[in-house]
Every structure is written in structure tokens, then in C-alpha cells.
Amino acid sequence: MHILQKLIPPDRWKLPVIIAGAVFSGLSLYAFWISNAPSYLGDKPETCVNCHIMAPQYATWSHSSHREVTHCNDCHVPHNNVVSKYYFKAKDGLRHATIFTLRTEPQVIFIKDAGKEVVHKNCIRCHRDLITDSRLMGYNNITQENRESRECWDCHMETPHGSVNSLSSVPWARVPLPLSPVPDWLDKLVE
Amino acid sequence: MRSVQEIIKERPWVGWIIFLATTVVVFLLGMLASSIIERRAEAVFAYTPEIKYPETEPRLDVWKDLFPREYDTYLKTADTGFRSRYNGSAQIDMLEESPRMVVLWAGYSFSKDYRQGRGHLHAVEDIRNTLRTGGVPSPQPNTCWTCKSPDVPRVMKETGAAGFYSGTWDTKGKEIINPIGCTDCHDAKTMNLRISRPALVEAFESRGIDISKATHQEMRSLVCAQCHVEYYFNKQKIEGVQYLTFPWQKGMSTEDMESYYDEMEFSDWTHALSRAPMLKAQHPDYEVFLTGVHASRGISCADCHMPFISEGGQKFTDHHLQSPLNNVANSCQVCHREETDRLIQDVYLRQDKIIENRDELEKLLVRCHVEAKTAWDLGATENQMKDILQCIRKAQWRWDFSAAGHGNSFHSPVETGRIITRGITYALEARVLLARVLASLGNNREVPYPDISTKAKAQAFIGLDMKKLNEEKNAFLKNVVPRWLREGQEREEGYLK
Numbered sequence: 231m232h233i234l235q236k237l238i239p240p241d242r243w244k245l246p247v248i249i250a251g252a253v254f255s256g257l258s259l260y261a262f263w264i265s266n267a268p269s270y271l272g273d274k275p276e277t278c279v280n281c282h283i284m285a286p287q288y289a290t291w292s293h294s295s296h297r298e299v300t301h302c303n304d305c306h307v308p309h310n311n312v313v314s315k316y317y318f319k320a321k322d323g324l325r326h327a328t329i330f331t332l333r334t335e336p337q338v339i340f341i342k343d344a345g346k347e348v349v350h351k352n353c354i355r356c357h358r359d360l361i362t363d364s365r366l367m368g369y370n371n372i373t374q375e376n377r378e379s380r381e382c383w384d385c386h387m388e389t390p391h392g393s394v395n396s397l398s399s400v401p402w403a404r405v406p407l408p409l410s411p412v413p414d415w416l417d418k419l420v421e
Numbered sequence: 422m423r424s425v426q427e428i429i430k431e432r433p434w435v436g437w438i439i440f441l442a443t444t445v446v447v448f449l450l451g452m453l454a455s456s457i458i459e460r461r462a463e464a465v466f467a468y469t470p471e472i473k474y475p476e477t478e479p480r481l482d483v484w485k486d487l488f489p490r491e492y493d494t495y496l497k498t499a500d501t502g503f504r505s506r507y508n509g510s511a512q513i514d515m516l517e518e519s520p521r522m523v524v525l526w527a528g529y530s531f532s533k534d535y536r537q538g539r540g541h542l543h544a545v546e547d548i549r550n551t552l553r554t555g556g557v558p559s560p561q562p563n564t565c566w567t568c569k570s571p572d573v574p575r576v577m578k579e580t581g582a583a584g585f586y587s588g589t590w591d592t593k594g595k596e597i598i599n600p601i602g603c604t605d606c607h608d609a610k611t612m613n614l615r616i617s618r619p620a621l622v623e624a625f626e627s628r629g630i631d632i633s634k635a636t637h638q639e640m641r642s643l644v645c646a647q648c649h650v651e652y653y654f655n656k657q658k659i660e661g662v663q664y665l666t667f668p669w670q671k672g673m674s675t676e677d678m679e680s681y682y683d684e685m686e687f688s689d690w691t692h693a694l695s696r697a698p699m700l701k702a703q704h705p706d707y708e709v710f711l712t713g714v715h716a717s718r719g720i721s722c723a724d725c726h727m728p729f730i731s732e733g734g735q736k737f738t739d740h741h742l743q744s745p746l747n748n749v750a751n752s753c754q755v756c757h758r759e760e761t762d763r764l765i766q767d768v769y770l771r772q773d774k775i776i777e778n779r780d781e782l783e784k785l786l787v788r789c790h791v792e793a794k795t796a797w798d799l800g801a802t803e804n805q806m807k808d809i810l811q812c813i814r815k816a817q818w819r820w821d822f823s824a825a826g827h828g829n830s831f832h833s834p835v836e837t838g839r840i841i842t843r844g845i846t847y848a849l850e851a852r853v854l855l856a857r858v859l860a861s862l863g864n865n866r867e868v869p870y871p872d873i874s875t876k877a878k879a880q881a882f883i884g885l886d887m888k889k890l891n892e893e894k895n896a897f898l899k900n901v902v903p904r905w906l907r908e909g910q911e912r913e914e915g916y917l918k
Contacts, residue, residue: 240426250443254446254450257447257450258450260454261450265457279464289729289736293724294755295756298719331453331456392731392736394734394736399734400735402468404468405468406637407464
């Protein structure tokens with residue numbers, strides 16, 4: 231409290247400080263609002279195309295068989311517990327946001343090792359029966375190695391996004407990109 | 422520790438530093454905000470083409486520079502080379518395949534000519550060629566053009582829907598030049614999917630649903646449902662206008678639509694042999710699809726008939742609208758991991774089973790019409806025939822409902838099987854009643870089944886003068902159509918280059 235008291239300005243400075251503080255918090259709120267920040271707490275796939283460079287990922291998913299059963303988060307964030315889910319989401323999300331804001335995204339986006347690990351575990355989470363059903367398995371001296379050294383998409387390359395994913399791979403795809411944040415009444419007023 | 426105030430009093434430059442630091446922070450925050458804004462604005466433009474043409478632009482080839490892949494694949498709808506067991510893109514003469522249909526439609530224009538429509542690119546050509554539209558003046562209203570061309574919304578914008586529908590079919594021939602194209606399904610500003618035909622919007626309104634609230638996935642079926650549905654021409658709505666209407670007010674099942682028609686005492690025509698007040702089912706593809714398992718799993722028409730394809734590192738919607746049986750890899754196999762042959766056999770199996778019973782119903786209906794005619798000839802009264810004619814109407818409505826939607830037997834085999842079964846019970850009911858009436862009129866023997874083994878024999882049996890109809894059509898194609906094309910071309914010369 232001692233430090234806070236030191237920051238309290240003398241009476242004749244109070245008004246300008248209030249105004250300056252309001253400018254700062256107003257700008258912060260504005261940035262919060264136009265970046266759709268609250269949507270990042272939810273699980274809607276539309277959130278992921280807040281950044282339009284994710285359009286190829288959205289479009290390919292929405293044309294795949296996974297569309298009816300999974301959303302982005304079902305595969306791309308951990309589901310072992312809620313803390314690790316949001317920790318991973320925050321870590322990944324902040325990195326994405328930073329790269330997007332700095333315009334340093336590559337032309338072709340590849341998944342990082344941490345993300346791979348998460349997706350792989352999520353494949354197993356839903357498809358466990360496929361890889362543990364003894365009727366579907368044969369054993370030989372490389373079974374163990376085959377099971378542990380490979381990722382699902384080493385073979386299932388096209389699932390679900392396809393193997394080509396450059397930023398320009400889906401021209402004119404219809405994806406729910408964020409619309410203009412300007413409300414209609416203001417638009418009309420300006421016109 | 423001293424207060425900030427005191428520090429600044431002693432050394433004013435500290436105050437200036439705080440001022441500058443705050444300025445820098447707010448400035449950077451502003452930059453961050455405008456960066457977010459810019460990237461958001463990119464989203465608006467990155468996937469929205471820059472289009473200079475108006476929403477009424479009907480010509481297909483002006484769009485090809487902007488959408489070369491969609492355009493190229495759409496041109497493939499001209500192909501007529503694929504034939505599956507029952508359907509495909511080849512033009513099948515359905516009356517030749519099943520001459521029984523000629524008898525079923527006696528007194529109605531479908532008995533003259535019923536060739537399966539070819540791909541979308543042939544839409545205008547096919548409607549000009551069919552004997553059903555005749556010559557000048559045509560026996561059909563302008564309503565028949567509604568689904569054929571992006572020229573339709575263009576003209577409707579000037580005339581309104583009712584204004585478009587009014588008049589005989591030949592009076593707007595010079596306006597309708599371009600086959601089904603981009604603006605039939607796409608908004609010209611954003612290229613989003615759009616509903617361009619008022620009938621579907623009105624049908625949704627009649628059920629209290631706002632179609633503008635449809636999701637993108639629903640729109641991927643609804644753009645098709647503008648045309649691939651059961652419809653009729655309502656003559657009561659506006660005087661002198663045959664107003665295109667979907668009979669969905671009570672619901673979309675065979676029975677719901679039937680009771681809608683019964684209530685307004687509607688019939689498409691009176692049968693020439695049996696004098697039954699008949700209903701012609703058009704093509705209830707969308708309605709029947711909704712009752713099937715693919716619809717209940719969230720699949721849209723476009724998922725199978727216009728799948729995503731990949732070409733040279735680009736992925737886009739295949740605009741070659743066609744039977745998925747000709748493209749199993751991109752349609753069925755996205756979800757079903759079976760061999761192509763196996764999947765096609767699964768489709769054929771369902772079609773075979775449905776068509777087996779549909780053929781039986783078709784034969785029963787021929788007998789119904791012929792026996793009813795015999796009863797009239799022997800002097801049956803209106804009163805004796807009333808219930809019989811209602812049974813014939815109900816039976817044939819069900820037959821047509823399952824036959825006219827070419828995909829029905831696969832889209833929803835259980836529902837289609839149910840509809841046909843009900844149709845058979847109504848047809849048998851009609852024949853039981855007919856047997857009694859015929860017996861009471863002194864005929865206790867079988868009424869012979871006519872020789873309708875070919876289309877020509879069947880058309881002669883119902884008394885159609887095919888020579889005259891063909892001559893009329895040929896003269897029309899030779900003399901009138903070239904004039905329409907010339908006038909259309911002159912009009913389009915004035916369009917934006």
C-alpha cells in the first residue's frame with residue numbers, strides 16, 4: 231500500500247491523471263474488443279479463424295470426416311486435465327498471436343513438436359480401440375518399435391487437413407472470418 | 422522515501438521522463454490496436470474477390486478470370502459420358518426405358534416426352550428441346566424457366582416474381598439465354614452462397630422459418646433446394662399467374678404435401694383414361710434426402726455432389742456437379758474406408774431393391790387406369806368411381822414421389838420403400854373396388870393389359886399424335902430459337918465488358 235500511496239498524485243494533478251489513465255485503459259479495452267479476446271476461452275472453431283491465415287486449416291477440416299465429430303480444440307489442446315488444457319492453450323495462443331501481430335508467419339505452417347505430442351495423444355484418446363484391439367494386431371520383433379516410434383499421420387497423411395497447407399492453398403474458401411467490428415448503426419451514420 | 426511529487430519538484434526532468442514514457446506506452450498500444458485492425462481488415466479482403474459485375478450478370482464466361490478452377494470444373498457438367506446402373510450424366514429416354522409411364526401420364530405433357538435432364542450446362546438447351554414445352558404459343562407458362570438460368574433473377578429484378586411467371590413460356594424465350602450459372606447460387610459481391618429464387622424463401626416463410634438465418638452448412642444444401650424439390654403452379658394466388666409454390670406449409674412428407682393438395686382440391690391434371698384428379702410429383706430430392714441417414718449425420722448436398730478437390734497445391738470445391746458414383750474417392754471415401762467397387766455395389770443394392778417394388782406399383786397403376794376406363798365405358802357413375810379415383814390419385818402420387826427424385830432410392834431407402842409400400846396398398850385397394858364395380862356392370866373377366874412394350878406403342882395406345890408434336894418442335898427449333906439467341910446476344914452486347 232505504501233507504494234500505491236506514493237503514486238497518488240497531488241490534488242491539482244488528479245484530473246489530468248484520471249484522463250490519461252482512462253485513455254490508457256480505453257485503448258486496452260479497444261484492443262481487447264477488436265481482437266475478440268473473450269472468444270479464446272471457448273471451444274468454437276470460428277475462434278481459430280480470428281486470424282485469417284488459419285483459413286486453410288478451417289476449410290480443410292470443414293470438408294473432412296472429422297467435421298462432424300471434432301472441433302479444433304479436440305485435437306490441438308491437451309485433454310488430460312483442465313489446467314494443462316488452458317496452460318497449453320495460453321502458451322500456444324500467445325505465440326500464435328505474437329507471430330501473427332508481428333507478421334512473421336511462414337508461407338507454409340508446420341506443427342511444432344509440442345503440438346505434435348498433443349495431437350498424437352488426442353488421436354489415441356478417441357481411436358484407442360483401433361490400436362489396442364488384439365484382433366487387429368500382429369506381433370513380431372519390430373511391433374514395439376513400430377508402435378512407439380511413429381506418429382499416426384506418418385501414414386494417415388491426409389487426415390484431416392490434407393498434405394498441402396500453404397497460406398494460399400484455399401482460394402476463396404468460405405470460412406467464418408471475423409466481419410467488420412463497426413456496428414451497423416455507425417456504418418449507416420457515417421454513410 | 423520521498424514522494425514522486427517531491428522528486429519532480431527537485432528534478433523537473435524526471436517529470437518529463439514519466440511523461441515521455443507514458444506517451445511511448447500509449448503510442449505502442451495504439452500501434453498494436455491498429456495492427457490488429459489491419460489484420461482484421463485483411464480477413465475481409467483476403468477471401469473476398471474484387472468483383473466489378475452486378476448481381477444480375479448472367480454470363481458464365483465473365484467470371485472465369487476470377488474463378489478459373491470453379492469455372493473449368495463447372496464446364497464439365499456438359500459431359501454426358503457417365504452412365505450408372507439407373508442414372509448418370511447421359512441423357513436417358515425414360516419413356517423408352519419404361520413405356521408404362523406413358524400410360525400413367527396420359528393427358529399430361531410428360532407422356533409426350535420425358536428425357537432425363539443432362540448436366541446444369543445443358544439446362545436451357547434441354548428445356549427448349551423437350552416436346553413438353555411445344556412451340557409458339559407454348560402450352561406451358563413462363564414459370565417453367567424459373568430454374569434454368571441466371572437470366573431469371575435478372576428479369577425478376579425488373580418484373581417481380583409474379584410478373585416473371587405470367588405469360589406463356591415462349592414469351593420470355595429471348596430473355597433466357599444463359600444456362601444455370603454463378604449468380605444462381607452465389608452473391609456477386611462476396612461470393613457467399615445466396616438464395617436467388619423467391620419460391621424457396623416463401624416456402625420457408627409459410628412454415629414460419631427465416632431462411633436468412635441458415636448456417637453455411639445448411640446453405641450448401643439450400644442452394645440446391647431452390648430447384649430440386651416438389652413444387653406446383655398455384656393459379657389461385659394471383660389472377661392469371663401460375664405462381665411457383667412449394668407445398669410445404671403442413672410439412673415435407675408425402676402425406677403432409679398430399680393433405681395440403683387435398684385441402685385446396687388441387688390436381689395437376691385429369692387423367693385421360695381413368696379421369697382421376699392426378700398429382701404430378703416433381704423431384705422431391707431435398708425433402709427425401711432430409712429423411713435419410715446422411716442428412717441426419719449433418720451431410721449437405723455439396724459434400725458428396727461437389728466435394729473438395731486438390732489440384733496443383735490448391736484446394737477448392739469441385740463445381741462439376743455430378744453423381745458421386747463417378748467420383749467415389751472424393752465423395753464417399755472421405756468418410757467410408759471401403760473399396761470403390763464395394764461402395765458402388767452398396768448403392769446399387771439399395772436402388773435394385775427399391776426399383777423392384779416401384780416397378781410392381783407401376784404395373785398396378787397401368788391396370789388401375791385401364792380398368793377404370795373400362796368401367797367408365799361400361800357406364801359407371803361418378804358416385805361409383807369417386808373412391809376409386811381417390812385411391813388411384815394417392816397411389817400414383819406415391820409412385821411419382823419415389824420415381825421423380827432420381828436419387829431417392831439411395832438418399833433415403835427406408836422412407837422411399839415405405840412410400841412405395843403405401844402406394845401399392847392404395848393401388849390394390851383401387852383394384853378391389855374396381856373389380857366390384859366392373860362385376861356389377863356385367864364384366865367379371867380380367868381387363869386385358871395393353872401392349873405397351875415400346876414408347877411408340879404406348880403413345881399410340883393413349884392416342885398421342887407424335888408426328889405432329891415432333892414437326893411442331895422441329896419448326897420451333899429451326900425458326901424461333903435462332904431469333905431468341907440473336908436478340909439475347911444483342912442485349913448482352915450492352916453489358917459491362
